[in-house]
Amino acid sequence: MLxxxxxxxxxxxxxSxxxxxxxLELDRIHMVPAKVPPLRGTPQVTPEERLALLRLGIGDTPGLIADPRELERDGPSYSADTLASLRSEYGSQARLxxxxxxxxxxxxxDWHLPQRLFELAHLVVIDRPDFEAPLPAALAELIEGREVDNPRALMQRPAGSLLRLALPTRMAISATEIRQRLAADRSVRFLLPEAVEARILANLLYHCR
Structure with missing residues (x-):
């Protein structure tokens, strides 16, 4: 789940x-747009439109799924609820x-039921260059004893571990910067898939002119 x-x-x-x-040699990735993100402001574009853009972006890419389950659920988009739904779907022994x-x-x-996340799945953190900075005390306590150092160790059981992972290509693209560029009528070429860019421009999303 991403x-x-x-x-x-x-x-x-x-x-990513x-x-x-x-x-991680995964079978598939569910890319799940949040309907009501609990820890940030309301997105400028409707959940349905963001899902449509995600589907366009994924296209026919093998293994990637645009998953609407948080849009189909009332209330805040808690990851614990989404993982519980996936766990029910895939069974108790699947590596989530x-x-x-x-x-x-x-x-x-600060997330809703953070301990529950580890009961349902492994967590993989996509690291950035300064990831070795000290962690907040509450976070360090939450992950104590859970960290592994490679994907093979992560997949030894269905859930409960943490892996910090530096991906081969770390593309420094910011959705905030894209929205600002669109609002200012500046180019977003090569930051978005062409089909996503075309729909955004055609529908004047993010206050395009």
Whole structure:
């Protein structure tokens, strides 16, 4: 599972998903747009439109799934609920992984039922160059004894471990920067899949002119 607002989905999101598939030897990745993200402001674009953009971005890429389950659920988009749904779907012995970026990881102790996440899945943190900075005390306590250092060790059991992973291609693309560029009528070429860019421009999303 790779969740997020995908506001909008960009090549950094998609390339990370492909590399996670390869590095972790996963069967598939559910890319799950949040309907109501609990720890950030409401996205500018509707959940349905963000899902449509995600589907366009994924296209026919093997192993990537645009998963609408958080849009079909009422209330905040809690990852614990999404993982519980996936666990019910795949069974108790499946190796489930939730991937998240380093910035989100630093706030993990503030998430809804953070211990429950480890009961349901492994967590994989997509690291950035300064990931060795000290962790907040509550986060260090949450992950104590859970960290492994390679994908093989991660997959020894269905859930409960943490792997910090530097992906081969770390594309420094920011959805915030893309939204700002669109609002200012500046080019976003080569930051988004062409089909995503075309739909955004055609529908004047993010206040394009």
């Amino acid at each position: 969740g997020g607002t995908f506001d909008p989905v960009h090549l950094g999101h998609l390339r 998903a492909v590399e996670l598939l390869e590095v 992984v939730m991937a998240l970026g380093h910035d989100a990881f630093l706030r993990l102790a």
